[in-house]
């Protein structure tokens with residue numbers, strides 16, 4: 001895994017914007033309607049999700065040293 | 067994880083914000099604090115002033131001196147703050163109704179005076195807070211609770227309005243173009259004079275649902291597909307413009323700034339008024 | 341004391357405000373208040389202050405509230421139509437506790453009415469013009485000299501209680517010219533802008549009341565990062581939907597003024613020691629009433645006069661105390677009857693209270709009020 005995805009679930013409202021804009025289908029909504037990581041391996045750290053999340057609930061970084 | 071340094075500009079104990087899932091206001095609010103950070107504004111000398119509306123609730127989440135005024139009146143309050151203490155950086159957050167309906171007169175007069183404010187209009191083309199009534203920026207034929215058959219009122223182009231009224235800097239962006247939006251706001255902050263930035267934001271709840279676009283991501287994709295950079299727009303044939311709209315900087319003209327002009331009045335008066 | 345000089349009421353108002361420390365004026369011209377704006381436009385920049393002519397009275401009110409939050413003592417001035425426009429933000433100032441003085445030089449209404457003629461038709465609007473429950477302080481001077489003092493007092497009260505204060509003038513006093521001797525600057529008491537009593541680290545809460553029930557929200561730009569809103573808020577300044585917070589908040593807004601009611605209720609009593617009949621009067625009309633009472637005395641009628649300077653909060657105590665021993669009270673007003681009902685309420689049925697109303701643009705002449713006193717005595721009112 002080259003990337004690190006941090007979810008602040010208490011902020012997530014489950015709008016699905018991150019899911020929709022993720023080019024690699026890394027994200028999905030869980031049964032509670034919150035964002036969840038379903039395929040972390042695929043993440044390319046493009047930052048689209050973090051950029052457009054209106055609730056500052058998802059953060060992605062390239063792993064240090066990766 | 068790297069620190070997100072802009073997060074220090076939020077009142078953490080006030081988050082999450084009250085906005086609906088997918089509301090574009092959160093994106094615009096983050097763009098503002100990132101622009102403030104880019105410009106290195108001293109936090110204790112930066113004042114956020116807002117009107118009334120969903121968008122105007124932003125002031126409560128931002129860790130500066132913040133002022134949530136009355137509907138339409140943010141610009142006069144901001145004018146008073148700036149005139150009283152010109153060393154303060156004053157940023158106004160307003161909605162399409164707040165700025166161009168009830169506050170329309172203050173808006174054009176603020177621009178006319180060219181007072182050094184950065185005014186960011188969160189344009190969701192609807193009255194969000196009160197549940198979806200038409201605003202002066204609701205596009206023709208779009209639906210609102212007070213325009214159930216589609217709006218027949220012609221909308222304002224707030225950027226044209228600001229420019230015609232005398233603003234020093236006028237730009238537009240969208241919630242899809244996050245980085246661009248931040249740049250547009252940052253340039254507005256640098257401008258010494260009345261800077262106006264319209265940012266198109268999605269309101270899935272009060273606008274989207276009524277206009278067959280209930281999904282916030284779809285609304286943002288609509289922005290992606292219909293916003294055209296100013297340079298391309300200028301070269302675009304009229305018949306292709308239809309539902310499209312330009313974004314970018316429309317106007318830059320550094321005219322005399324109002325508090326500077328008034329400081330000359332003070333000098334004159336103190337010399338005995340020649 | 342300074343030299344004697346001929347001054348207009350409106351000019352005295354501006355001079356008093358500046359003497360009390362006002363350094364910011366925003367407004368919109370309207371007869372018969374315009375000279376206040378004009379005088380401020382001239383004086384303020386010369387003392388390093390700021391005058392701004394706004395696009396309307398709402399803007400005029402907003403701009404002074406912004407300036408007040410940024411640390412300036414502020415004034416705005418208007419007349420009836422503009423006073424109506426300012427009402428929403430007068431309520432904002434009451435709710436967010438922002439010091440501001442609003443001058444209303446009253447003219448004949450409703451609507452555009454008779455712009456150049458005097459009236460006292462905004463007494464109730466001064467009290468209840470903005471929506472919702474709120475306290476109000478309103479002062480009504482009767483001479484040019486007192487207009488100066490009232491302006492100083494209004495600014496001091498606005499700062500002390502952090503509340504809007506209305507200087508309820510009328511065209512008579514606003515446009516009157518009198519010889520006045522103003523106090524020297526060092527003899528004028530000035531209430532300074534209140535400051536936070538704690539630092540952020542000490543747990544400062546901008547809307548926590550002090551012992552006098554008035555909070556000390558910090559001026560903008562001083563490093564406290566406070567939030568100011570017109571929504572009901574708790575001590576932190578942030579909105580609260582709690583019934584308990586709301587109740588305590590509305591209560592405190594009223595009580596901070598009521599605690600000091602006796603101190604801020606100013607009035608004069610003339611010939612009241614043995615009076616059987618009293619005229620209760622205020623503003624420009626009191627000048628005529630005073631003459632009428634003297635003429636009544638000359639005719640052997642035991643008439644006296646209570647002249648109210650503080651209109652709101654209403655001077656219940658002085659009216660109640662006098663009503664016990666009076667046979668009747670006459671209230672001459674340049675309106676269809678407004679403060680008369682307050683006098684009647686305060687008199688509590690101890691003596692009859694009669695109205696002498698005039699609303700035809702003309703001022704009272706002493707003979708009219710004298711006739712009124714005689715009619716009151718004769719039971720003909």
Ligand SMILES: Cc1ncc(C[n+]2csc(CCOP(=O)(O)OP(=O)(O)O)c2C)c(N)n1
Pocket residue numbers: 118119120121122137160161162163164165188190192193194195196201
């Ligand atoms: C004087 C006044 N009139 C009406 C309202 C009710 N009101 C509150 S917000 C609003 C509309 C807000 O629309 P906009 O400015 O576009 O902001 P949005 O909620 O869409 O962000 C209205 C009409 C009010 N608060 N005050």
Ligand code: SF4
Pocket residue numbers: 011012013014015016017018019034035052053054055056057058088
């Ligand atoms: S965009 Fe943000 S708020 Fe929306 S689902 Fe994703 S993480 Fe949650």
Ligand code: SF4
Pocket residue numbers: 021022023024025026027042043044045046047048049050060
């Ligand atoms: S960084 Fe890009 S690839 Fe990774 S989850 Fe976010 S949007 Fe998907």
Ligand code: SF4
Pocket residue numbers: 084085086088089090091120121190194195268269270271272273
């Ligand atoms: S109603 Fe619209 S503008 Fe208001 S919070 Fe909801 S989505 Fe945002």
Ligand SMILES: [Mg+2]
Pocket residue numbers: 119161162163188189190191192193194201
């Ligand atoms: Mg809107």
